[in-house]
Structures are given as structure tokens and as C-alpha cells.
Amino acid sequence: MSDIPDSSTVPTKTVDGVHYHQHDVVIVGAGGAGMRAAIQAGPGASTAVISKLYPTRSHTGAAQGGMAAALANVEEDNWEWHTFDTVKGGDYLVDQDAAEILAKEAITAVLELENMGLPFNRTPEGKIDQRRFGGHTAEHGKNPVRRACYAADRTGHMILQTLYQNCVKLGINFFNEFYVLDLIMGEVDGQKRPAGVVAYELATGELHVFQGKAVIFATGGFGKIYKTTSNAHTLTGDGVGIIWRKGLPLEDMEFFQFHPTGLAGLGILLSEAARGEGAILRNSEGERFMERYAPTIKDLAPRDIVARCMRTEIREGRGAGPNKDYLYLDITHLSPEVIDAKLPDITEFARTYLGVEPYTEPVPVLPTAHYAMGGIPTNVKAEVLQDNDTVVPGLYAAGECACVSVHGSNRLGTNSLLDINVFGKRAGDNAVAYVQTADFVPLPDDAAEFVQGLIHQVSTATGTERISTLRRELQESMDTNAQVFRTAETLNQVTEVIGDLRERYKNISVQDKGKRFNTDLLEAIELGFLLDLAEVVIYSALSREESRGGHFREDFPKRDDEKWLVHTMAYLTGDAHSADAGDHIKLSTKPVVITNYQPMERKY
């Protein structure tokens, strides 16, 4: 039996209503990266996982198509091809040392998951089956290769469940529905180090301080800065926002991925696995338009390219439907048996939410905000960077919240389920090694003061502005002005909107005045993070006067390697709430690590 020991979920002390806990390793977030880290850390160190949600609600569970690894179970493949595809897919902004680790360790990562119990689909020989996915090729782009290991179209669900099951097996301590709102930093010998985090317990409204020798951020993305998104309501970038507010940098925030095939109008994802299994994108004329743009791999071109081609088709009048404003994903030529075996969930989404029968009708789709390539900069040990070269010892980040950078300016499908496993594991391993010799950093007496102030300020708000209205205005402006195509003009419009929303945020109304399960309060705080992060995205996007991967500037439509083959590093240098972003954001650059692959023109 694996009863979770009660002793370690009980606070060590309670002072002035604030509960104190002490663990060697404190993990923030219980999605794939957080739980993979916990599986490494749990057996070797006292570990706590703090999550805004129950672990099985995390958005890793919504990932569908697969996890890349060059197992070569069904056809010739190797990790070097995978590395190259990742670098090229990211439009050469990928740090190549990190991509090599990702591709090499992918093989072990998949086998470990299988050994933990993950029910992968199988080949006739009983091995893990593999399928095609966008941008994954044999022999450096020659033809698509079957590299994605999968479990129907619910691979993320299986990964999340398997990791949770193994956390249960190991008796990992979870603090569910605890919302981390602050990172406490200290100094040791003049060096910045984490001392712990402060969390708001949703059930009671009480605060908990978790002192930890090592702190791992695995808080996921922030897709809710957009309106049409595949992301969950809860993906508001709190972890990334906390790091930002601490004055630590964020990297490559201008690169946001738009997944080509969201259900039109809803953003609910239809996996790229559909195209991996043979689905075809068609315009209003029924034309397979990707043949024109990517003659070699067609519908399996990387997501940034496919999303731009779709927008171009619509702009040029070949959109489908009464308003010519969407395209079709066509799987009608696949047999119902294949669809049911390999794509059961996404076909059910089309039936449930659009009333379309994918056996016989093409499904209306549009690009949907999906994934942040940028985030908290780390090295390949998952250690968080405080500038281009210096780490914060004891502080780690992994998964979508982090930027290693293995995805560069555009992530390949199936590389994110891989990322959380490879770098989640590394974060856990390195944190355990670190806590063997490190001491706890003393907590300040007023450790919870900042969060107490924040909660007080928001919960006593008696203004007139509705949170939902402000959030919608932000999301709509981001959709209109900072989606697949951007210009300085459109980006400046969002800047103005954010400035206006910041002013109005001072006058918000929070109606729920209770302490228990106050999700009204939660949404107000989340909006604060969304505003901060949207501003960094826009400010970084304005600065990058070129087009690369997921960032396409129509006013600078060419890639400019001479000037822009560099990562963007953004720092908060002043009052985050001052009207002009230029007054509080400083940008600099960080070199891209290039090992084997010199930048080339990106053709598919």
C-alpha cells in the first residue's frame, strides 16, 4: 500500500494564521513536468508538489497526438535526424545542445513511461507503435517519418494518468488546489537563492509558506492571453508571472504557437495526428492547398507554416463557409475503423461541439493559440538563469513555463510531451543532487507579507470594472492584433489596450467576499498575471523586427540572421504598472547555441 504519510502534509507551525511547511524540494505545478520531477525527487528527498488544480486536471491531459522519440520501431530513424528536425522546425532559434539532449534522451523517456505502465498503442510485434507528425522527417527533410509514440489520440491523458499513478505509488505529498502566488528569494554569500514559495489554499483562504532548499517551477503556459485558444481556463501563466515580478528574465516571449487545427470558433484542438494519419486540409474549392506551399511534406509541414498558409488562403478569398472564414480538415477518406482506433476523441469533439460527422463531412478548422515557446530561461540542467550566463542555484523550471530552448521560434508537434518528460526528470534529478549539500535559505519574518497585501487589495476591491470584461478585451485585442500575422501598428494597438486595462484594473470589483473557494478572487489575480505577460509578449514582439517561426512581422517579412539570430531576454526593471512598458521593461539578447547545424533557408 502506498498511503501518503500524513505527517509531512501537516504544517510544522502556524504563526499569525499563516501555516509553515518545510520540504527539501518544493515543486510548483502538477502537470507532466511537475510530476515527472516529483518521481525523481520523491524517493531521494522530502518533496512537496503544490498545484492550483487536482493533478489529473492539468492540461498535459489534453495533449493528444504523441510523444516523439526515434525508437525506429516501424521504420529507420535516429536521434540525429530528430535533432535536426527540431532545430529546423524552430527556425534555427533552437539551442542545439539542448535539442540534442531532447532527441537523445527521448528514447529513454518513452521506455521509462512504458515501464511505468503507459498503455501505448502497439505494433503487430507488440512494440510501441509510431506515427507521422508535422516536421518530423527522415534524412534531414527527405520524407515524413513515423516517430511519434502514441496512445490513440489521448497520449497526454495517458502520460498524466501514468505519472499520477506513479506519484501515488511513491507516496508523493500533494497540496491540491493550493495557488502559489509568490516566490521568496534570499541571498547566500551575495548570491540570489530561492527560500520558498507562498500559497493560497483555495478551500480555506488561508496562506501557507513552503520553505524549500530547491524550488521547481512547472506551471505550464499562459494561452489565456488569447481568446481563441486550445488552453484550459486555468492556464493563466501564474508561475511565469511570479518569476517576472521577481525581476528574473523571460526569454523569447514573442514566440507563441498557433495550432492549425482548432475547431473553428471554439479553439478546441484537433490533433495534428489526424494529418499524421492522412487527413488533408482543404480550402473552399476543395483544393489540398498545402501542396502549393510545402510540396515535399504538404499537410505535415510545421505548425507555424501551416497556420500562416491557412490565414493566407482565407485572406485570398478561399476560406470556406458562408463568411469564407474557415478551412476544412478532411478525414472522410479514412475508414471509420481507422478513425475509431486512432482518432476517437477528436472525432467526438467535432460531433459534440460542431455537430459535424467526421466520417462523412470535413470539419471546419482555424488556427488556435496553443503553446508558448518562450518562458523562464534555463540551462540544460533546468536551472533558472538570472541573466545570460548566471544561474540561480536551487531554482529550476521545466515544461511549457520554461525556455531551454528546445523549441526555438516554433515547436514541433510531439516535442512538448517529450520536453516535460526529459526536462522534468532533469529538474527533479538536479534538485535532489542540490539539496544533498545545500542548506535552507532563512525565511524573512514577513515571508507572507506580499501575498497578504495582494489578497487584501484584491478581495477588498469595490470598484465597478468586471474582471471578465477586462479579460475579454485583452483576449480580443490579442486575437486581432498579435496572432499569426503582426505589424508594429497592430502590436501598438495591443499596447494601448493593455495600458487602458491596467488603469481600469485598479477599479475592479470582486463580488465574492468569502474565504472559502473564492474563485472570483482567483480570477482577479489571474488577470493580473495575464496583463503582465501579454505586455511582455507584445513588447518583445515589437522589438523583433524580422519574421521567424511563430513570429511573423508583415512589416519585416524576412528572417534576418545577421541581426536576429539571438534570443530575446526581457527584464522587469521598474513599476510593472507604469503606463509605458518602456519605463519598466528592458530587453537584451542572448546568443543562440549552434553546434552542428548552420542556419539555412527553411523549405519543406
Place this chain on the structure above:
Amino acid sequence: MSTVLEERPAAADAIQKFTATLMIRRFDPDVDTEPRWQEFSVEMLPTDRVLDALHQIKWEQDGSLTFRRSCAHGVCGSDAMRINGRNRLACKTLMKDLDIEKPVYVEAIKGLPLEKDLVVNMEPFFASFREVQPFLQASSKPDKERLQSVEQRARFDDTTKCILCAACTSSCPVFWTDGQYFGPAAIVNAHRFIFDSRDEASEVRLDILNDKEGVWRCRTTFNCTEACPRGIQVTQAIAEVKAAVLRGRP
């Protein structure tokens, strides 16, 4: 979210909005001694989800309305609730599939302690899940993957779909009257491992479920199967576990 749907570029554009009445069972633990029903009116499209209606209320009428939700498309399992007396996910229940001439009744799932409005304490549910040892137990340490045939993998496919939303367990009359009963979801998750060819601990789990609070409490009312938003044949899975208990092996 209704604003998103207004822009849905599908045929739904042509369909008119309508006013729906929601009766929501409210409970504020700081104030109420008993839950109370409260009526709300919302402007909806037929293709809107019940979750959209709840959001519209929370975002435009009463910010204190409390419910859990995350993914909003039926994969995270946060928003199981009783809708017109039936356990469903609010994000997978479309307004057009309900009788909107009448009020739509929404309340928390039953059998778990009510915390606030539509939120219940999930801990007893997850405790039952943990008790069936829901993790692979295999002694071999292969260098590569363990081999499993397509047929062996298919044997337990249905029960791998569980999202632990508790819709099944909290629809079970036995669970309502006897909170000690493992409940359908825990048995489903035991099934997922009992019939996995790679697992070596089936006998242990069968022993656990042969307990007086185990599979024999099931009265095959099929509520769980009807409630499952993932379409898992829950009652059948329980029957298969019962048969395995009698055999003493999977």
C-alpha cells in the same frame, strides 16, 4: 465563452439566441445552514454548453457562484455536476440537448461532502482510487519496452479512458448510502491494471475488491455507465472484475 460562440463561423450563426432559466443549488458555508435554489436567466445559443451558462452567470451576474472547471472540453474531469438530475460534465452538455422550455436544474454531485455551491470535497473519492493500488506492478526490468500484443492492449483499453471526474461514483445509489464502498471509478481503475498483461499484482487487487465494501456491493443499476462522460462501459467492467474475483485471476 458565449462571446466566442457568437463568432463561430459555422451555420450556428443563423440560429437565434434564446433565454434559458437555470435553477442552481447554492450553498455558502459561511452563511447557509442548508443549500438553497436560486434562479438565473441567461442568453444562450443552442450550441452553448452548460459551462458557458455558468460562466455567463459568474462573469456577468454573480461573481460568487462557485464551480470547478479547467479544460472545458471534457478531458480534465473538473466539472462533473448534476444537470436535470443526471450526472454530466457541464462542458460536454450542450443547451440544445436539454429541454430549454423548462428550467435547467444544476446541483453538485451527490455522496461527497458539499463545500460550496457546485464544489464538493473530492478527497474521499481519490482515497478510494489510491486504495486499489492504481499503478503498474511488474518485477521485470526490461532494457526496452515490455512487449504487449495489440489484443492484450485492447483488453483494458476502455478503462484507460477514465478521467477521475467522479460522475460514475457519485451517481451510484450504493455509494450514496454507504460512503465506505469503493465506488465504480476505483473499480474501473483497478480493472485497468487487473487486465493489463504486464501487471503482476492482479491477485492483490482482486483480494482488495473482494472486501465487503468491494465489488459485491454493486447492484448493477447501470447509473455509472449512463453517467460516464467518456463512454466507459463501467457496469461491464465491474462485472468483469466480479468474475475475476470468483476465478481468482484475471
